[in-house]
Amino acid sequence: MTQLNLFDGIENKEFLEYHKTNPHLYEAFKQVALDAMNMGFRTYGANGIFEIIRWKRAERGDGEFKINNNYAPLFARLFVNEFPHHADFFRFRKSKFSRYIESISNQQESQCS
Helix, strand or coil, rough: HHHHHHCCCCCCCHHHHHHCCCCHHHHHHHHHHHHHCCCCCCCHHHHHHHHHHHHHHHHCCCCCCCCHHHHCCCCCCCHHHCHHHHHCHHHHHHCCCCCHHHHHHHHHHHHCC
């Protein structure tokens, strides 16, 4: 399996729907990433952020929490699209979803306007 095929199982529509119905997850992702930066981390992994979010939810007793790990790099790309000055915080492999993430962010911007 090549890196470009790594995310073939994710349908664009599926991720977009998940993102729309779970905006709190991206907000939590952003907060953990920004917290890591404030703690002095120069880089961090998107999957590590997902694990921190899971841990924090478990500590609060929020019950079972499921999220597809394949979404981690997509959330990282959303983050970098929103915060381009932090583009070096995550390391990315080439992905066919890069342009897709840009289109999602552009949709969000137009909805906020």
